[in-house]
Amino acid sequence: MLNLSAEVINIGDELLAGHTVNGNAAWISRRLRSAGIPVTRHLVIPDEKEAIVRALGNVHKETKYVFITGGLGPTGDDRTKAVITSWFGDRLVFMPEVYEKIRDFFRARGRTPSPANREQAWQPEHAELIPNARGTASGMIFRKAGKHYYVMPGVPYEMQTMMSEYILPRLQRTTGIRDLELQINTFGIPESELSDNILKHYPGIEKDIILGFYPSLRGITLRLHGTEKAPVRDYHGKLQELLGDAVYSLEGESMASCVVKVCREQHLTLATAESCTGGRIADMITDIPGASHVFREGYVVYSNEAKGRLPGVDPAVIREHGAVSRECVEALARGVREISAADIGVAVSGIAGPSGGSPEKPVGTVWIAVWYGEQMHTRQLSYDRGRRNNKEYAANSALNEVRLVLHGSRR
Amino acid sequence: MLNLSAEVINIGDELLAGHTVNGNAAWISRRLRSAGIPVTRHLVIPDEKEAIVRALGNVHKETKYVFITGGLGPTGDDRTKAVITSWFGDRLVFMPEVYEKIRDFFRARGRTPSPANREQAWQPEHAELIPNARGTASGMIFRKAGKHYYVMPGVPYEMQTMMSEYILPRLQRTTGIRDLELQINTFGIPESELSDNILKHYPGIEKDIILGFYPSLRGITLRLHGTEKAPVRDYHGKLQELLGDAVYSLEGESMASCVVKVCREQHLTLATAESCTGGRIADMITDIPGASHVFREGYVVYSNEAKGRLPGVDPAVIREHGAVSRECVEALARGVREISAADIGVAVSGIAGPSGGSPEKPVGTVWIAVWYGEQMHTRQLSYDRGRRNNKEYAANSALNEVRLVLHGSRR
Numbered sequence: 001m002l003n004l005s006a007e008v009i010n011i012g013d014e015l016l017a018g019h020t021v022n023g024n025a026a027w028i029s030r031r032l033r034s035a036g037i038p039v040t041r042h043l044v045i046p047d048e049k050e051a052i053v054r055a056l057g058n059v060h061k062e063t064k065y066v067f068i069t070g071g072l073g074p075t076g077d078d079r080t081k082a083v084i085t086s087w088f089g090d091r092l093v094f095m096p097e098v099y100e101k102i103r104d105f106f107r108a109r110g111r112t113p114s115p116a117n118r119e120q121a122w123q124p125e126h127a128e129l130i131p132n133a134r135g136t137a138s139g140m141i142f143r144k145a146g147k148h149y150y151v152m153p154g155v156p157y158e159m160q161t162m163m164s165e166y167i168l169p170r171l172q173r174t175t176g177i178r179d180l181e182l183q184i185n186t187f188g189i190p191e192s193e194l195s196d197n198i199l200k201h202y203p204g205i206e207k208d209i210i211l212g213f214y215p216s217l218r219g220i221t222l223r224l225h226g227t228e229k230a231p232v233r234d235y236h237g238k239l240q241e242l243l244g245d246a247v248y249s250l251e252g253e254s255m256a257s258c259v260v261k262v263c264r265e266q267h268l269t270l271a272t273a274e275s276c277t278g279g280r281i282a283d284m285i286t287d288i289p290g291a292s293h294v295f296r297e298g299y300v301v302y303s304n305e306a307k308g309r310l311p312g313v314d315p316a317v318i319r320e321h322g323a324v325s326r327e328c329v330e331a332l333a334r335g336v337r338e339i340s341a342a343d344i345g346v347a348v349s350g351i352a353g354p355s356g357g358s359p360e361k362p363v364g365t366v367w368i369a370v371w372y373g374e375q376m377h378t379r380q381l382s383y384d385r386g387r388r389n390n391k392e393y394a395a396n397s398a399l400n401e402v403r404l405v406l407h408g409s410r411r
Numbered sequence: 412m413l414n415l416s417a418e419v420i421n422i423g424d425e426l427l428a429g430h431t432v433n434g435n436a437a438w439i440s441r442r443l444r445s446a447g448i449p450v451t452r453h454l455v456i457p458d459e460k461e462a463i464v465r466a467l468g469n470v471h472k473e474t475k476y477v478f479i480t481g482g483l484g485p486t487g488d489d490r491t492k493a494v495i496t497s498w499f500g501d502r503l504v505f506m507p508e509v510y511e512k513i514r515d516f517f518r519a520r521g522r523t524p525s526p527a528n529r530e531q532a533w534q535p536e537h538a539e540l541i542p543n544a545r546g547t548a549s550g551m552i553f554r555k556a557g558k559h560y561y562v563m564p565g566v567p568y569e570m571q572t573m574m575s576e577y578i579l580p581r582l583q584r585t586t587g588i589r590d591l592e593l594q595i596n597t598f599g600i601p602e603s604e605l606s607d608n609i610l611k612h613y614p615g616i617e618k619d620i621i622l623g624f625y626p627s628l629r630g631i632t633l634r635l636h637g638t639e640k641a642p643v644r645d646y647h648g649k650l651q652e653l654l655g656d657a658v659y660s661l662e663g664e665s666m667a668s669c670v671v672k673v674c675r676e677q678h679l680t681l682a683t684a685e686s687c688t689g690g691r692i693a694d695m696i697t698d699i700p701g702a703s704h705v706f707r708e709g710y711v712v713y714s715n716e717a718k719g720r721l722p723g724v725d726p727a728v729i730r731e732h733g734a735v736s737r738e739c740v741e742a743l744a745r746g747v748r749e750i751s752a753a754d755i756g757v758a759v760s761g762i763a764g765p766s767g768g769s770p771e772k773p774v775g776t777v778w779i780a781v782w783y784g785e786q787m788h789t790r791q792l793s794y795d796r797g798r799r800n801n802k803e804y805a806a807n808s809a810l811n812e813v814r815l816v817l818h819g820s821r822r
Contacts, residue, residue: 016450018441030429042455114603278697279690282711286689297717300693306708
């Protein structure tokens with residue numbers, strides 16, 4: 001008896017060698033769950049005939065949907081397509097209309113397909129093909145004994161586009177049931193404090209609802225889920241109230257996305273002067289479509305000379321207090337707002353590591369300043385998580401500071 | 412007949428829900444492979460008795476080593492230990508010496524164990540226990556029918572410490588053979604072209620050596636491996652020669668790391684003017700320790716006014732040719748070199764999407780300029796992979812351009 005559950009099979013030697021982390025399985029699972037389809041197994045196997053045949057034969061009898069990625073590229077080490085096609089009793093035929101699309105794809109890029117790309121026009125005669133908007137390998141849908149098998153390329157953005165544009169909309173129409181999952185994205189409160197606070201106010205609530213904590217450099221995300229919707233919604237509301245300003249999103253948006261949204265609503269512009277974050281704040285902001293309405297310019301003032309090029313940043317201040325100081329970031333925030341004529345000036349200076357620390361200012365020491373209206377808001381961080389993580393955390397902290405200032409929580 | 416191969420079983424609902432990406436499987440696989448033990452399968456299952464029993468029963472008959480993570484924590488939803496212990500015909504007994512260690516662990520942190528932590532002193536009577544230097548859940552080793560089963564917590568640093576300090580040193584003593592793996596990191600040649608070119612020159616070589624292609628926004632990595640070292644090294648040398656300037660590393664370094672290294676060797680400094688990449692180039696460069704020797708400052712010139720603030724960038728040029736044009740990036744590259752007095756000026760302007768494209772300049776159109784010595788080097792990209800990916804690819808392409816210029820390949 002089939003149920004509405006799914007298994008994910010990822011084919012790829014690079015996964016088994018550990019060179020690539022299996023982000024595809026996580027991505028597919030998250031999307032399927034939100035469409036009401038729980039994933040009960042992930043399986044990673046090598047790109048070898050025997051392993052593929054064994055995996056197809058071992059799918060649990062109760063599973064309705066099977067999602068397979070990998071091994072559809074144009075190179076010789078990809079044999080998935082032939083093996084899978086033959087397992088379903090189908091055969092590969094040359095499809096001129098598929099080849100036409102491959103040629104179009106290359107033509108649009110001023111190139112011509114290689115013989116290896118021509119191979120990609122061989123497709124199973126009786127499978128349903130899934131168009132690939134971002135590459136040359138078609139996806140395939142096979143059906144057998146009531147099960148549906150979706151075969152997609154392993155390249156994440158090609159697979160994701162196929163899932164989002166072709167597969168998920170259909171599945172969402174099929175499934176009615178839905179496990180309700182809600183989230184709360186928080187920043188600035190440590191996990192243990194968050195958990196103690198919740199437990200103190202709602203000690204017994206876990207009986208009906210599953211609550212999980214997911215910490216990262218983007219803060220801590222709380223996820224609540226259960227099949228009874230009303231209590232999940234009710235608890236979600238109570239936790240939001242309890243956690244107050246620490247909550248920056250209920251939808252998993254990035255901190256940058258929240259800041260861009262608030263700035264657009266309030267018709268405010270923002271400019272950055274970054275030292276230790278090295279451009280990461282600007283990078284985060286410009287990841288958001290429509291960022292150009294809010295963000296006009298940023299300065300990566302890595303050297304002291306570069307800092308001194310911003311108006312009003314006195315080299316004497318840096319000499320006296322150091323580049324990693326409240327005085328320096330305040331001057332940078334004022335300077336960048338002045339030169340850009342933005343409404344908000346944000347500045348960060350710190351010691352990203354691994355070297356450059358001292359007993360007074362150890363690696364991980366970061367100063368943040370936000371200059372808005374006639375108010376200067378500053379904050380100091382001190383926690384070393386390694387160079388890249390220090391940059392990432394400082395950038396998120398600076399954006400969080402902007403959010404709190406615009407929310408009126410910091411005065 | 413058992414062979415020296417391994418399977419990894421990760422138990423965890425958070426993995427199947429897609430909230431956590433399975434970094435443990437990749438980490439374990441990488442380490443095992445370097446100890447001469449290839450991993451042939453990853454399996455992720457829920458923390459449920461039936462699923463655990465099914466997975467243990469389905470380990471391939473030829474596999475000698477099984478690595479299991481997850482489900483050993485102190486919280487109530489973890490039932491792995493009981494299920495596994497009973498599957499091996501063993502039983503849990505309270506071990507005072509284990510409880511003593513748990514108490515020491517808490518004492519060192521100024522805390523006392525909870526009743527849930529006391530549960531962790533119940534351990535299988537006949538299994539070998541693996542001490543946990545970083546937490547309270549012991550690891551376990553079971554042996555059955557010649558196979559070895561290593562059961563570890565799912566918390567990455569606890570598992571990694573057990574592997575590195577206890578398990579891997581023993582395995583390395585057991586296995587003599589070691590698979591040699593070498594890599595070649597390339598940029599700028601499409602996968603199909605790369606593969607055709609290699610096949611044309613070395614059509615038969617794959618018999619002895621396994622060659623894989625791993626494409627990403629950082630370019631395409633070739634990985635070669637085999638058990639006979641001399642032919643792998645020989646082929647590695649031949650491919651490097653064949654691929655010439657497309658090769659930027661043999662050690663998996665980032666493009667930014669290569670550029671910082673070359674600049675330091677040649678005592679050159681670099682400054683950036685970024686529009687569509689929004690600071691990502693500066694961010695990539697400043698991820699590299701020691702970047703401050705090379706990188707002094709960067710400008711994120713998102714708006715046209717910001718572009719016009721760089722010396723010599725004439726607003727008329729932008730009006731006439733547009734901000735996404737050869738003329739504009741050339742002016743930006745000159746301007747940023749002038750203001751910073753750096754040796755190399757790098758500029759990027761393009762349409763990251765999803766909106767802003769036109770028939771003449773579709774989303775994905777990017778211009779790159781590198782101004783070095785008295786030479787201007789420009790390149791145009793046109794390939795839409797989605798906003799974030801477009802930024803990432805353009806940033807890597809710009810850094811690659813610097814590398815080629817300094818290598819003397821672009822004149």
